[in-house]
Amino acid sequence: MDEQTRTLADRKRGRSNEYLTLTAMDGVNLGRKTLTTRMSIKKFIDWSLVANKDIREHEDHGDEFIAQRSLSAEHARGLAKYVLGGLVRSAILDMNGKSVPEDVLRIKNDLAAGPYAALQPLVCNLRHVDEEDLHIDDKDLPPDVLRLSLGSTQKLWVVDGQHRRDAFDRVIAYLDQILKNGKYPGGKALYAPASTGRDGRLTPDELEFWEAVRNVALNECSVSIEIHIGLNEPEEQQLFSDLNSRSKPLQSSLVQNYDQSDAIAAVSRDKEIIRFHIADESDAKHWNSTGLPLKDIIMINRLLVHGSNAKEATPQSQVDAKLDFIKRFWEVVQRIEGFGDESQRTKTVAGQPVMLKALAKLAYDHAYGVPKLVDEAGLWKLYEAILSKKISFSHSEKLWRALFLNDEERAKEFGQNEQGININDYVHLTAQTKPGEFDALNGWVRYSTAHNDIYPRLGDLIRWKLGLKNRGAAEKSREKERLEIESSRAAAA
Known part of the structure; x- marks a missing residue:
């Protein structure tokens, strides 16, 4: 994150001096201005918010309007397992043909994952702004490409993707937990060895592999985001409804x-x-x-x-x-x-x-x-x-x-x-x-x-x-x- 000079008004209001600078594509979706960008999973979690009913308990955003359904923990957990499976296969591919340890092969086979995994772009809204409020820089950049700077109060409000966001959070928390404790958690963890007779301790090969998976998650993976600008309450609610109701489920x-x-x-x-x-x-x-x-x-x-x-x-x-x-x-x-x-x-x-x-x-x-x-x-x-x-x-x-x-x-x-x-x-x-x-x-x-x-x-x-x-x-x-x-x-x- 870049540091920029704060105003006295910012200091008086206690605003953070953290800023986020994004490189984005300038576009139009059905006549409305949008920006398309990519950022790391961790950065997206840090700079986004979800306006479901839980937002009422948020210290800084309790008065924001609701434009989301409640989170389904079961659905988020299923997506987290999908994300983890994709990260595991990516980490194995990064071995570049080296011999894959038996413990790592077991992890791959224990997780239900296909030959390829990806996530569709997320959709967010920059609330309470219009085009005049956004600071951009397009110097020395190709046409339709710009740099956008967001202040600490300019969050990305998730319109479509709250379960993916929660899934990312679960995966990172899971990886942090097993690497900190050196063992698999009990209960309904995202992953635990299918074989019996294990005490849950990570073998040296597993420890090294899960560190590689975490590195892929935090340093290599990014998510695509379509950002809508300044949608008001009925507009954001309509967009949420359309994105979640107009797609046809697969047979x-x-x-x-x-x-x-x-x-x-x-x-x-x-x-x-x-x-x-x-x-x-x-x-x-x-x-x-x-x-x-x-x-x-x-x-x-x-x-x-x-x-x-x-x-x-x-x-x-x-x-x-x-x-x-x-x-x-x-x-x-x-x-x-x-x-x-x-x-x-x-x-x-x-x-x-x-x-x-x-x-x-x-x-x-x-x-x-x-x-x-x-x-x-x-x-x-x-x-x-x-x-x-x-x-x-x-x-x-x-x-x-x-x-x-x-x-x-x-x-x-x-x-x-x-x-x-x-x-x-x-x-x-x-x-x-x-x-x-x-x-x-x-x-x-x-x-x-x-x-x-x-x-x-x-x-x-x-x-x-x-x-x-x-x-x-x-x-x-x-x-x-x-x-x-x-x-x-x-x-x-």
Whole structure:
């Protein structure tokens, strides 16, 4: 920052003698004067403010108008992890082909990041000024380029980018913390080693690497900023609204096809593993379609890796740890009769994604689930039953219609398994559950789109059929339903 002479009025008002000099491009956006510049992440944090409701607590700016939504900590944290992943890859590239230590490779694989990372420009407003108030210098500069000097009270008010700003702050704070303490923090840190058995201490290679990452963040990285000049309250609020409401979100199918940062999406596109047709979403709506859409393959693989539909991108290390498990699952599934054929859904219930989700969750529970359900022998029994056709996935198999029956009908139709256990000990559906229907005309079992309600119960049918461990969901469901009925009756009395 440059030092310039203060006036007596500045001294009387207690203003700082700090000034910021920026080199900027002079431009016009839809007829309004704008300046475009770049500055370091740290400098941007120091010279910018966010006019959300928290500004009311600010000592110097509590009377400023609000033109921002409240900060979403979850969104900011997600962006911080994205920024950290990009910085990590930049620091590795700066090694210029030198051997990358194993500890550093592990960091890269533990973070979900694609082959390239960047952030879009931020948009700010210089409040309470007009063009006459700004001190510029364009001597010896190309046309449309100028130097702009801002005093300590002339802050950049963030119109678009408050979550990126907060993410930058989180990353710098995280790097400062681990370098000061020499160890990874506990809890929900931006990064902690995925491997177990670590005490959190940084190895010498990690310490050197994180210092390099911090250097990249503070000394090499810069952000692009479009500065609007002197917008008043309704103008700034309008700009905020337009920038955040007029962009069209990407279709999930495009994200899944293009995003390389999610290792689960990547393995779902691996033709060595997924050897059947990956269908377009529009085609997948028709029962005579072939294969599965990518979004369903990704969901199935998320169940295999996490046991749930985790929202965040999954780092490579987590997929690598279960890669053999993923491969074995798909090897077994792709040997189900009719699966992968043309019009597969008309030939096998396994052609419906909800059935594969049921199988994936079953496999995960037996291999990695809660301790009371983990059972390697049970997993082997499941796969053996599929391969030997002890379990038939034909539409003619009556087991797959069991969800369309009430408890009494189900008990009468199926009774007990080979272990002498009643099917209703494993399976229960509330009256609100809409599982689907049996299409008697075509002889097809058609499950509904309420997959989250259906696939766990399909898994329960398979558990009962093979005598696998009971997860106890049926008993809990009946008890919950009983209490709800009693509550309704009491309210009506």
